[in-house]
Amino acid sequence: MRKAFFILTVVSLFFQSSCDDGDIITVEFDFDDTFALESCNDLVFYKTKNDPSESLSFVVKDINFEDLFALQAGEILEKTSNSNTFNYRTYTNSTLPSGLFCSPIPPSEVKIKEDYESNNNEAVFTTTLIEDDNDGIPAEFEDINADGNLDNDDTDGDGIANYLDDDDDGDNVPTKNETPNYTQADGLSNAQDTDGDDIPDYLDDDDDGDGVLTRDEESVDQNENPRDDVRDPDVGADYLNKDVSESVPAIAYREHTIYQTYTITLLIKSVNLEVITQNFDFGTLQDSSTSGTRQLTPAFP
Structure with a gap:
């Protein structure tokens, strides 16, 4: 202009x-x-x-x-x-x-x-x-309690509000990698929900519903990255496979980036x-x- x-x-x-x-x-x-x-x-x-x-x-x-x-x-x-x-x-x-x-x-x-x-x-x-987390979800859609105050929405209780938190549910899988599927036309209505519990994966600390927290499904590589722990390549990462429920407790969160x-x-x-x-x-x-x-x-x- x-x-x-x-x-x-x-x-x-x-x-x-x-x-x-x-x-x-x-x-x-x-x-x-x-x-x-x-x-x-x-x-x-x-x-x-x-x-x-x-x-x-x-x-x-x-x-x-x-x-x-x-x-x-x-x-x-x-x-x-x-x-x-x-x-x-x-x-x-x-x-x-x-x-x-x-x-x-x-x-x-x-x-x-x-x-x-x-x-x-x-x-x-x-x-x-x-400031924003650049997780693919506009900040106004991260007002989970819909009170107009973004700073009091902290799903994982880690002290970082969701709109600044690149891992909203604290499962060591970045929100942008949990397929929130935000579009301007449909909002978050098509967000991935692996276990069908009506909690989208990016807000669900147990994505596959097997009783083991996503961040604890690290039986292959203990590196605060559940995405590279894969027992069955045909299904995908263990944290998305309800038939793999071995727990190796995480000991730390991954570093977060705020833009x-x-x-x-x-x-x-x-x-x-x-x-x-x-x-x-x-x-x-x-x-x-x-x-x-x-x-x-x-x-x-």
């Missing part, structure tokens, strides 16, 4: 006017809603476009990048910068090279046509963090460029650093 701003101004501010009463032109900022990052001595947030070649760049001197990530899931973090420089540039180049903003001397092939600058703007970075997505937006207030004299929504940061993971292993009962 692209975002366009239309600003009217007197052309004599920029170009020689052929009319004494001042012509009116339209300056169109047709940039993406997202922006990128280059880390030099300072942080440079920028966006570029071709046809015509233009750039918006915002250099920040009073914020460390790590500061923008200092929050917990569910919190909103705001950081304000007052030591910065905002530039809108146009170029004669048909296309712009990479590495445009961190080079002390612009690449020789770059020809700047116009450069408008605004300094020491009040700028607000807003960061939000969403993190940070959303960082930038609003520049009271911009004082000649072509912008208003608050400016710079957009949302698009960078690999906004995605990450954290690992934890629950205490075993």
